[in-house]
Amino acid sequence: MTVKKITKADFTDLIEKVIASQKVYAPQAKGDKYDFAPLTSAGDMKLDYDVTLQPPKKYFIPPVETLLTFEVGGGYQSQFDEEKFVLLGVHPYDMVAINQIDKLFSDGHFDNHYMNRRTNATIIALDVVNASKNVFASEIGTATVKQGYDLLLTDIGDAYIAEAATEKGAALLAGANAADATDDDLAKKQKVQSDNELSLSKHLLKCPASDLPKLLEKAYDHPVWEEQAETCFACGSCNQVCPTCYCFNVQDDVNWDMKTGERKRAWDGCMLDGFTKCAPDHEFRKNRADRFRHRLFRKGKYVPYKLGGEIACVGCGRCVGACLPDIANPVNVYNRLFDDLGNG
Ligand code: SF4
Ligand code: SF4
Structure with missing residues (x-):
């Protein structure tokens, strides 16, 4: 596992380079709210967003998709989305949801259309910076996440700590101007996560x-x-x-x-x-x-x-x-x- 510290300016430069080679979806402002949308300029990403209007599941299960084309009384041709893409800025609770759907769409009946998009995606998860007014992830145990992503970013104020969990994540991070994270950086990251585990609790469950x-x-x-x-x-x-x-x-x-x-x-x-x-x-x-x-x-x-x-x-x-x-x-x-x- 690679863990690096990368300044916010250097991260913006990295994403600008990634946009030039593949599709990137990221949270962006939509009036006074936020939503995931195709990113055309790294300056438009809003990584301190509170919550997006729609979850990022739409990139794996589109609202409408063609599964196959057919000839009446004849054969059929399955349709698959083969485009590789980067999904940037996925909060831990949304990552947990994607992990759940991964299991449900691959156990038993394997959903090729969904799993194809999952394989084509590089997911950059992001620890929450600003709690939304209705979040209660701390009550469920989803305020932080340990798996599913390729890269996890934690905002420690002047920089991000970037933890690559897969080869895809490490390859992406290799293109950045980044330094090895120090013990002090890792302690700051841990503090952000420990705080989130307690504070994303705008509605309190009375039972575990x-x-x-x-x-x-x-x-x-x-x-x-x-x-x-x-x-x-x-x-x-x-x-x-x-x-x-x-x-x-x-x-x-x-x-x-x-x-x-x-x-x-x-x-x-x-x-x-x-x-x-x-x-x-x-x-x-x-x-x-x-x-x-x-x-x-x-x-x-x-x-x-x-x-x-x-x-x-x-x-x-x-x-x-x-x-x-x-x-x-x-x-x-x-x-x-x-x-x-x-x-x-
Ligand atoms: S619970 Fe609320 S949001 Fe859900 S269907 Fe009923 S009115 Fe609509
Ligand atoms: S709070 Fe729970 S039920 Fe409501 S939208 Fe989020 S995950 Fe679904």
């Missing part, structure tokens, strides 16, 4: 996150689902902004020539009406309360059972800000359940 699956075992018939769903618009915003939501719909579109077509997949969400519609016109979660419960069961129970206990909410807080009636915050619901059922 690891207890959520057990708590939800008792909560299937709790009135909270109906109560919250009374004001839910079923807009799906909480799904769309969530870094751990990956559900999609697949549809075949036949072209006007009636001979060729494309199979596409597009984001879908469990909060949307029609998500569970199947033949013959049956919808098994038609009720908004059922969908509201499913979203929080999936994050706190179903996926953790698949991933050895990992909670499928990484505490980014995006759904809290995206929900107009202010009912999407998982912490509020889990705390209500803990108050009512936690000691039973």
Whole structure:
């Protein structure tokens, strides 16, 4: 593992060089908010951002993608995105979400389209500098991350500490004007991470996150689902902004020539009406309360059972800000359940 100290000016120069040879996506200002977007000038990257509107999952699972083209009654051709790219500035909680989706899309049914993009990506993770107003990553244990990235940057004030975790990360760092990190630099990095592990806690969970699956075992018939769903618009915003939501719909579109077509997949969400519609016109979660419960069961129970206990909410807080009636915050619901059922 290579660990270097690189001044901010030298890091900007490095990224300017990288932009000249491959696509780079990085957080940039969007009005008074931030979002990941293609970077055309290193001066536009905002590495002190608090949170992005959308998580970086869109670079691995695009909102709409063509899986294959086909001839009606004939053969088909799978379509793969082969472009190599650098994804810069991924906060630890978003990195944890990508690590989770990596496991879910490679265990059992191996998703070539997703995994191809993962292989083509070089991820530069970044420890949080400014906490967003709704982040609760410290409550979940996702305020820092130890794996998944190629390079990890930690802002220590006058410079970044850059830790290369893979050959791709080391190769990228080799192009920089950087010095070996000293013990003093490493202590500063450790301090940033230790502080974040405690301070990214704008909403406090009343129980350890690891207890959520057990708590939800008792909560299937709790009135909270109906109560919250009374004001839910079923807009799906909480799904769309969530870094751990990956559900999609697949549809075949036949072209006007009636001979060729494309199979596409597009984001879908469990909060949307029609998500569970199947033949013959049956919808098994038609009720908004059922969908509201499913979203929080999936994050706190179903996926953790698949991933050895990992909670499928990484505490980014995006759904809290995206929900107009202010009912999407998982912490509020889990705390209500803990108050009512936690000691039973
Ligand atoms: S449920 Fe909300 S806070 Fe948790 S990861 Fe998804 S968007 Fe972030
Ligand atoms: S919980 Fe909020 S964001 Fe989610 S579907 Fe309902 S209204 Fe929309």
